[in-house]
Amino acid sequence: xxxxxxxxxxxxxxxxxxNISEAAEASGVSAKMIRHYEEIGLVPKAGRTVAGxxxxxxxxxxxxxxxxxxxxxGFTMKEIAGLLGLWQDKRRASADVKRLAAKHMAxxxxxxxxxxxxxxxxxxxVHCCHGDGRPDCPILDDLxxxxxx
Amino acid sequence: xxxxxxxxxxxxxxxxxxNISEAAEASGVSAKMIRHYEEIGLVPKAGRTVAGxxxxxxxxxxxxxxxxxxxxxGFTMKEIAGLLGLWQDKRRASADVKRLAAKHMAxxxxxxxxxxxxxxxxxxxVHCCHGDGRPDCPILDDLxxxxxx
DNA sequence: CTCCACCTTCCCACCATGGGAAGGTCAAGC
DNA sequence: GCTTGACCTTCCCATGGTGGGAAGGTGGAG
Numbered sequence: 001x002x003x004x005x006x007x008x009x010x011x012x013x014x015x016x017x018x019n020i021s022e023a024a025e026a027s028g029v030s031a032k033m034i035r036h037y038e039e040i041g042l043v044p045k046a047g048r049t050v051a052g053x054x055x056x057x058x059x060x061x062x063x064x065x066x067x068x069x070x071x072x073x074g075f076t077m078k079e080i081a082g083l084l085g086l087w088q089d090k091r092r093a094s095a096d097v098k099r100l101a102a103k104h105m106a107x108x109x110x111x112x113x114x115x116x117x118x119x120x121x122x123x124x125x126v127h128c129c130h131g132d133g134r135p136d137c138p139i140l141d142d143l144x145x146x147x148x149x
Numbered sequence: 150x151x152x153x154x155x156x157x158x159x160x161x162x163x164x165x166x167x168n169i170s171e172a173a174e175a176s177g178v179s180a181k182m183i184r185h186y187e188e189i190g191l192v193p194k195a196g197r198t199v200a201g202x203x204x205x206x207x208x209x210x211x212x213x214x215x216x217x218x219x220x221x222x223g224f225t226m227k228e229i230a231g232l233l234g235l236w237q238d239k240r241r242a243s244a245d246v247k248r249l250a251a252k253h254m255a256x257x258x259x260x261x262x263x264x265x266x267x268x269x270x271x272x273x274x275v276h277c278c279h280g281d282g283r284p285d286c287p288i289l290d291d292l293x294x295x296x297x298x
Numbered sequence: 299c300t301c302c303a304c305c306t307t308c309c310c311a312c313c314a315t316g317g318g319a320a321g322g323t324c325a326a327g328c
Numbered sequence: 329g330c331t332t333g334a335c336c337t338t339c340c341c342a343t344g345g346t347g348g349g350a351a352g353g354t355g356g357a358g
Contacts, residue, residue, distance in 0.1 A: 062294075066292050066294070069291070074264070083292060086289065092284050093283070093284070094278055094279055094281060094282075094284065097280075099280075101271055101275050104271065105271045105272060108267055108268045115257050115261045118222050119254060119257045119261065123254060125250060130243055137243035139247065143219050145211075145218065
């Protein structure tokens, strides 16, 4: 991100800078989240106009796009910080990237399995339920632990 | 939950009451969460000893167990409030229960599908990655959007 | 009486993504 | 030049569910 080159916004635009909503549009990351990511240090502090407006270069937008894609794949902010570090390190080993991605994949697998377990139980209960005006209900019986009696 | 019958804890115990850690142990809901559920109104206010300790009956523990089971199946607190209402309504229609459970099941399906999409993409990327000391990495290329160029 | 494990309330934290208030800025249109 | 509405800024709070921990009180075994 530009360090501290102060411009009027129109000057900045002429030099190829974007303001925050343009960066948000171009990257898919909301303006709110761009500010948040700057605050938590995920991205460097943006340059500013004399009015205090944030200004961004193509490269900055590219970083935001990286974050967007990473978020869409479910990586946590912490993991994304690690990925950004690797991306920007020309001496990185792809093994480190692979390890991080594989761990994330394992986490996803665990969560999927958990949700599928819930789904299976619910499918069974919903199937057993008449779903009419009567009060007897196997779903509630299960929740109340009657099935265990 | 008992309304306002004040006892010394030992007296309460003799009458069949449990204190909060006993209720937590018996229900699987932590003491912290029992207090929280009372605070948000999911469960009625507990009776107290003269010292201010919460005391619970078997029926109260049963409600907590119901909540535990519902949480384990991934129902939200709001949904659980609804389920509790239905459970305690002898005039309920099982159709209402079934509807609530089916909606929750659909939500689970959507979330599972989402996570599986992520997993699929990651599986492909991890597979393509050499995972050695070299810097070139298809995972980072994807995140950076190179695959889209 | 001592002491340790419990109880209480209260405040904060986590994670990621917002909403909205209050006040300032920009630029098109008149 | 002025107006106005869409933008910008910072700040504070919220969401959903589950905690951690501080400060101070209680219970009961030894």
